[in-house]
Amino acid sequence: MFGPSNTPLHVITHSKNPETAPLQAHVYKIRYSVFYIHELVVDVCLTRLYGLPFLVRASVYLFWRLIGYNTYMADKPAPSSSFAPFFILIVVIIAMWAFGGGANLSTTQNVSNNDSGYKPPTNVKEIESEVVRINEETKEIRSNIERNKLIGPLSSLYEKINLDGGYANATTPRDEYLQMFVSYDAPNSTQISGFDIVSLATGRGATIPYGVYRLIPSKNNVQELINVAPGDTVYINTGVSPIGFSFRVNKCMGYLPQAENFTPHLSTDCPAPRNEPHPQVEPQYRTACLDYIDNLSSCYVPTLTQQIIEDIGPTCAKYVANLFNYTSCFINHQHDPGFYKNEWRVFLNRPNELWDATHEFIKLLDLNKKTIDYIEY
Numbered sequence: 001m002f003g004p005s006n007t008p009l010h011v012i013t014h015s016k017n018p019e020t021a022p023l024q025a026h027v028y029k030i031r032y033s034v035f036y037i038h039e040l041v042v043d044v045c046l047t048r049l050y051g052l053p054f055l056v057r058a059s060v061y062l063f064w065r066l067i068g069y070n071t072y073m074a075d076k077p078a079p080s081s082s083f084a085p086f087f088i089l090i091v092v093i094i095a096m097w098a099f100g101g102g103a104n105l106s107t108t109q110n111v112s113n114n115d116s117g118y119k120p121p122t123n124v125k126e127i128e129s130e131v132v133r134i135n136e137e138t139k140e141i142r143s144n145i146e147r148n149k150l151i152g153p154l155s156s157l158y159e160k161i162n163l164d165g166g167y168a169n170a171t172t173p174r175d176e177y178l179q180m181f182v183s184y185d186a187p188n189s190t191q192i193s194g195f196d197i198v199s200l201a202t203g204r205g206a207t208i209p210y211g212v213y214r215l216i217p218s219k220n221n222v223q224e225l226i227n228v229a230p231g232d233t234v235y236i237n238t239g240v241s242p243i244g245f246s247f248r249v250n251k252c253m254g255y256l257p258q259a260e261n262f263t264p265h266l267s268t269d270c271p272a273p274r275n276e277p278h279p280q281v282e283p284q285y286r287t288a289c290l291d292y293i294d295n296l297s298s299c300y301v302p303t304l305t306q307q308i309i310e311d312i313g314p315t316c317a318k319y320v321a322n323l324f325n326y327t328s329c330f331i332n333h334q335h336d337p338g339f340y341k342n343e344w345r346v347f348l349n350r351p352n353e354l355w356d357a358t359h360e361f362i363k364l365l366d367l368n369k370k371t372i373d374y375i376e377y
Contacts, residue, residue, distance in 0.1 A: 150361060154370060155365075155370035155372045156366075156370075157372045160182070160187070160372075161181070161228075162181045162373050163373040164180070164181065166179040166236075168375075168377075169356075169357040169377075170353065173350050173353050175263045176239070176355060178197065178362070180233070180236060180364070181232075182232040184230045184231055187230075188230065189227045190229075193209060197236065197354075197365075199354065202356055204354050206238075206348040208226065208236070209348070210246070211247055212224075217330055217331075221245065221247075223246075226346070232344065233344070234343075237262075237348065238348050239350065240347060246345060246346040247344070248341070249341045249345060250341060251336070251339050252326050254268040255301060255329055256326055257301075259299070262345065268299040269298060271298070271332075271333055273297075276293070276332075278290060278293075281313055281319070282313055288312050288313070289312045289315075289319075302320055302321070360376065362374060362375050
């Protein structure tokens with residue numbers, strides 16, 4: 001009922017005979033499946049011909065599809081002679097490619113592709129992974145572009161001076177501070193007075209002021225431009241200075257009455273009292289006097305009660321009162337090696353906090369308003 005076994009597929013498929021309808025549908029499915037497999041073969045072959053010129057690959061692809069469609073899907077297959085022009089065209093193109101140095105070009109392209117380390121995806125899963133990777137890289141590039149806009153042009157001091165968050169999220173201006181570190185490959189002397197510190201989150205900011213290099217006791221100290229050297233650390237406090245100005249730290253500053261009012265506290269590594277020249281006292285008080293001095297802590301201003309004076313003697317008591325304070329320490333040690341530390345305390349003299357406690361983008365700008373460094377949290 002289905003006709004002779006040697007009836008061509010395209011005749012069965014497109015026959016109008018209702019008796020052959022079930023067979024028609026079944027044969028059409030077979031033809032479509034075979035054509036689909038043929039297309040997969042084309043795709044695989046083209047990936048193997050990746051190094052060939054586009055024109056050659058396109059010609060091969062077109063010719064192969066025509067053959068596949070004619071063989072498996074066309075209502076009436078075309079005679080083989082109708083493909084002769086395509087054969088001639090492909091032969092001519094391949095000949096032109098070969099005589100034009102195509103083989104060398106293909107080899108060079110393949111080597112270049114291999115050297116790059118990139119392998120094109122060969123299946124759906126790899127393509128999906130490649131799309132995800134490209135999307136992530138695109139997001140990162142966009143993020144970097146936006147960040148670069150925020151950062152702005154870079155200063156010649158970029159990576160020479162580094163900004164640190166310190167205690168930027170403090171809740172009082174006295175406790176709020178940033179830190180600045182001068183790298184060892186920075187210039188020998190860099191002026192920081194006039195540098196701006198600005199918040200992109202709040203719009204607030206301040207300018208680094210002048211400071212006192214030599215804090216001379218009991219005198220009107222002159223404020224001058226602050227210059228830092230390689231290895232210096234600068235604490236930039238938001239609040240008001242306990243002594244009225246910014247300054248460079250020296251070994252004797254632990255004696256200042258306000259030493260504990262600084263954030264962070266000033267160091268207490270003043271010259272040790274036991275290493276000071278011994279006083280000339282009455283023989284009967286000598287041992288008690290020296291024992292008392294040896295037990296004194298560095299940077300400690302003693303409180304001499306009447307009992308202590310009686311124990312160590314009046315001469316020793318006078319020596320202790322005159323020697324162990326900031327003024328005497330500065331006079332006696334200002335010329336010692338290492339007397340001035342690699343540390344500055346800078347005060348912005350603001351009544352309120354400058355920096356946001358949770359989300360910030362703070363930039364340090366040089367005299368030309370170029371970015372030296374920035375912090376983000």
